[in-house]
Amino acid sequence: MSKVVLVTGANSGIGLALCERLLSQIPEGLQLCLACRNMQRAQAAHSALLASHPAAQVALLHMDTSSISSIIRAAQEVRLRYDRLDYLFLNAGIMPNPQFDVNAFFKGLFSSSVITMFATGEGILTQKDGVTPDGLQEVFATNLFGHFLLVRELEPLLCQAGQTSQLVWTSSSNAHRSAFSLEDIQHQRGTQPYSSSKYASDLLSLALNTHYNKQGLYSSVICPGFVMTNLTYSILPSFPAFLWTLLMPIFWLIRMFTNTFTLTAYNGAEALLWLFKQKPESLDPYVKYHSLTSGLGTNYTQPHKMDIDLETSESLYEKLLQLESEVRKKLMEEQEEASCRI
């Protein structure tokens, strides 16, 4: 039976590396669907995948995870195209306008928390968030809420009698409880929307397990480690990509002390691939699966307990359901208004 796999943010970085690795390891019986916001980049990714795997079944889907109407349209299209969905990789993510605190970085270098700093980026990164045309905070909408809505829209495919499906969230070691507040789930008031959105995805994954396991749907989270991708290049904007490459020897050295420096998208996708091969019933909903690379360059996956609890995850879930019904109502009103005008 052919497995249907949908990957958001599949045109670059970790998402694209996952697709490449899946096609290499599972050459037959895979239907890949690349869900991307930029169709030109999606087409380039499609061509690259087909160049190395000419017989592969790879389809493209336009999806902007920050836009409610785009998610609803894309999900409709998925329901028309496929009669099952085995894996949904919720990978698209942004970290807009990152601010790198150089002082905190140098202080951190000579402190006892130097390893934590390199492993999680804690204390050295903030971001300036924006607002989407739907009126949502951009990071929240892109990284979390759009994906939540997607899962809800694809429920009929994901929760079918007699089969299991897996959701896999690309979370981060930068997901900190301290950045998240139930009173401000969109992180309108803080300066760490990225960390907040990733912590929220850890919580949401737990809640989805609570509500959907009985229907055969399982959710897990991974951390790819520190990977050099478009997202990380933007952290030091005045630092062109080739200069990052020049830093590679330093990064390899740091990897001797923290195996979280996976560095390449191929390595970062390790835990995603590992999860693909697991029986979802055997996974621990309180655990984040980390892609790690040893000093000698060996890739492996390691589980780490997350700093999450059931009560907070349930409260977040309730709030997301509430927001979902609000945005759906608003969308209906807008559609009615538009049809009246015609």
Ligand SMILES: NC(=O)C1=CN([C@@H]2O[C@H](COP(=O)(O)OP(=O)(O)OC[C@H]3O[C@@H](n4cnc5c(N)ncnc54)[C@H](OP(=O)(O)O)[C@@H]3O)[C@@H](O)[C@H]2O)C=CC1
């Ligand atoms: N790199 C790292 O060190 C780490 C990354 N992560 C997470 O890994 C995931 C992948 O990021 P990474 O590969 O590093 O970075 P990339 O920037 O290479 O990939 C991000 C992908 O998400 C897509 N995307 C962004 N916004 C949207 C949107 N609104 N709708 C649809 N797609 C969108 C991008 O599309 P486009 O090309 O159009 O921008 C791109 O394909 C993210 O969730 C990130 O938070 C987690 C921990 C560490």
Ligand SMILES: CC(C)=CCC[C@@H](C)[C@H]1CC[C@H]2C3=C(CC[C@]12C)[C@@]1(C)CCC(=O)C[C@@H]1CC3
């Ligand atoms: C020598 C030198 C210039 C080191 C680079 C320092 C920092 C730019 C990186 C050290 C740890 C990195 C890291 C991330 C971004 C870049 C660093 C802060 C992330 C926050 C990127 C996004 C994530 O989801 C987690 C990463 C953790 C580690």
